[in-house]
Amino acid sequence: MLKHLRNRLISSLLSLAALIVIVFFLSRLTGDPSALYLPLDASIESRENFREINGLNDPLIVQFSSFAKDIVQFDFGKSLRTSRPALEMVLEAFIWTLQLALITIALVILVATVIGSLAAFNVGGLFDRVATVVSLIGASAPDFWIAIVGILIFSIGFGWLPTSGTGSLLHWVLPVAILFIRPFGLITQVVRNSMIAALHAPYTKTARAKGAGPRRIIFGHSLRNAALPIVTVMGDQAAGMLNGAVIVETIFGFPGVGKLMIDSILMRDFSVILASIVVTAIAILLMNILIDLSYAALDPRTRA
């Protein structure tokens, strides 16, 4: 087990290193930032000067080697936009996104498990049909569209919630709700389908024959067996949540890492692009390791 974990960590580090190299070169192929940072009327000399100051004139490989030297000390350099250390900016923003994601994931697991199980318990019934259609519609509507409609209804129409921003607990409601919708639709379906399978597995029948009540059947027997696929899909969704976070944070003016990433790509702010991708990649890799571990806990057979 420990050996497995160690191998996993080492290979994850290799993945990370490869990712850094790829992103470093990819991002630098997206164009010269001097056009974005200087006024359009800037002279050729000012542009030259800008590139010189920011070390963009060196050959790529030289830039990379100096960057590689710094990065082993966790120094990603300074942001072109803010002149602040890139890592500091990213960590500040990452906390926000992490909170957003954790709250959303917790809610998704909770709500989707309950609704999916209930739907599975009476396949083809009214509840099942409504739950299926609603969750699928939620999962297939463009999230930015739902977000604006949500603001129009709940902030402007009813006046219950602030439109955007941060500050109180209420500011979290809409962003979490929007981020919640897509994974909720998928996970509900996954829970429903795995529960159907589990409910008809031999051990469930045995339990039923022994006279176990519906609640005991769901929570005592079936759910535990359905947990494996839920964990798998949830892991995939959690990584994908960053995509949703980009949209949600853009619309709600939420100071998270998704918006920071997209802004720094738009502004060719290379050090921030790298720092944010490395930080989120570490989070995702760690999560994948956790998922692997939980596999082992849930299903001893997968222990390699």
Place this chain on the structure above:
Amino acid sequence: MSFTLHRGLVAALLLGCSFPAYAQDERRVKIVLGEEAQLIDPCMASRSDVGRVVLQNISETLTVLDPRSADLRPRLAMSWTQVDDDTWQFKLREGVKFSDGTAFDAKDVAHSIARTTSGAINCEIGVKYFGGLDISTDVIDPQTIEITTNPAQPILPVLMSTMTIVPEETAMDEHTRSPVGTGPYIFDEWKAGQSISLSRNPSYWGETPEVEGATYLFRSDRSVAALMVENGEADIVPNIAVQDATNTDTDFAYPNSETFFLRIDTQVAPLNDRRVREALNLAIDREAFKGSILSSEVVSATQIVPPTTIGSNDNLTPYPYDPEKARSLIEEARADGVPVDTPIKLIGRTGIFPNGTEVMEAMQAMLSDAGFKVDLNMYDVAEWENFYTKPFAEDRSPQIIQLQHDNAKGDPVFSMFFKYHSDGLQSVLEDDEVDRLIDEATVATGETRADLWKQLFARLHDDIISDIVMFHMVGYTRVSERLDFEPSIATNSELQLAEISFR
């Protein structure tokens, strides 16, 4: 993570969970900007996002230009005189203090000029307004400074309206994150990604303004930002889209000193033929844009500077919408062997102004109707800039490129050289007459100057037809009904809190 969450929880409970807690401080205002100002350094104040926070609120300038009347007024300078061709002397205001307590004098001015133009930190004001200018200062006494430029700069006092003054202690080689200035407001706090706040400067030299402080928020989605005023979460939202400006009580249109035009690449066939360029202009139904995807208050333009600019030529008339004539001009050109069927590349810039993409789609349709073959291509700024600035590709296809130009400085000199002189970085023209007019106007003064600019505009619009000049644009700003504030042409680059009062 739990810490912040915990804090958020407590705050929510304290502010009252039952209803959104927009605790409006009675005498403070909330302003929603489109993007977070990334560098609140006074020397970056020519960027509109920085300028709206810093300019004349935190940092002041020696002179101020009233863009409504093009009058130059004193601010930190009391008066100025031209000593000789290339030297100006400024007399400074006495008794002014920076917010850090130090006194304001000529040494601060000298330091600010040196810092802004040094190039060590790429100050935008230096690059934008002082590029190509050798500038030196001579401190005569604490209240007198002489500024010398090479080449001579007849409108140096106007240029000084862009130069923000910082104390001489400000680092030369590093951007500041907590700006110090002489203005009516002090920089308070910057919560990264969330807000910037200012409060009133108790020791300000001038009149005490009504607004006690301001909080700047950032929302890139402008329709959400506009809704914030409706929901009582904000007071001023500059730069909303025309379709969001639906409430006449709160939404103000104002000329924003921007001019929307398209540069025709006069060097490449078929666009090197004047008839083709005239046909392009005649094919556009300018009136159809007004009150539809653009505001009904945009003004058809004939030149790329606002009408209040010195030397603006009122005698020029916009090209009418005449697709018939456009077609016959195309046929005429075709008969002379001009390759009018070559596909023309229409190059747009995403996010250039609200509905900028839709405008390009409509123009493409109009040009196609007149018989042109037009391919629309939308690019982001960095890519678009490759088409816009020299060096141009040798074997490029005929191009028409979408531009929006801002000149709020009252003089065409800030625009014309770059865009039309054969040495200009963004110029596709190589016309001796145009070069001569620009060179002469740049050093001329008074009536002669205005007259030379007028000749230049006529040459460009009527003789050469170098552009498809579209509109002098308007911006919309939503202002909460509790404020007494009318946005003006200046709102594009600054937002003076001292001009705001409460109803």
Place this chain on the structure above:
Amino acid sequence: MQHSTPELVPEHITPPSTMALLRRNPAALAAAMLLFVLVLAALFVAPILVDAASSTDLRGRNAPPFDFGRNWLFVLGADALGRPILPRIIVAAQNTLLIAGCSVVFALGVGSGLGLIAGYVGGTISQILMRVADIIMSFPSLLLAVIVLYMLEPSIFNLVIVLTITRIPVYLRTTRAEVMEIRKRMFVQASAVMGASHLRIILTHILPIVLPTLMTIATLEFAFVVLAESSLSFLGIGIQPPDITWGMMVAQGKPYLTQAWWLSFWPGLAIILTTLSLALLSNWMRLAFDPAQRWRLEL
């Protein structure tokens, strides 16, 4: 919620024929028909409507839907430039289905191919492939798309490449997991012992079991790709006018939500109906082809 005793779904439906089975399920039937009509429209109706879809009329902009006094093309209203929405949706269906279809098919082909290799061969190759998948997965797909679309032009072809790359790991991981499990089963071991070639084992034993799972994923992925494309349009980075997709139409209509809801509603509805149909169909397919409902089908 009151729950009754769970009904038992028959363990094995012995399907008389696929069509008969489809007829028995009205939801799946409706979904299949809708998709069929959509594909027909995109293939045969769209080319006729291209001109109508791009003819602007600024003075007739944002015309409301169901104005039967006008040409039937305007039955769903007109957009911000006065272009009729119905023909635009049909024309946009071409690009939307092309982008989503191609990226799903390519990702499915490459991902499952590599997954087969990884699962069947195992060892170092499997390790390398899995780590590559890790790299792609640890990179938010939207951001990879943005970076690549800035390097290349935001054309349909490049968008397909990006969306393909970002979706490969899903198929790779699923296929590999399935194959590893199947390989250990008795009948596969047996036929290997009996001297069947690798290709034969893969084609006759492994692929038939893996394929239904992959098809299910692919239908769900189709929805994902349509939505990803729409997100890119919202951020202003995806397909650029004059090309149109449903996602772009929703994004372009978004600023008019309060005055002209129909601009973004109809293309949004098109996205929802299409993805919903695919999801229903994939649910049904799972029932039809694989009553055992193994959990991996959900991946």
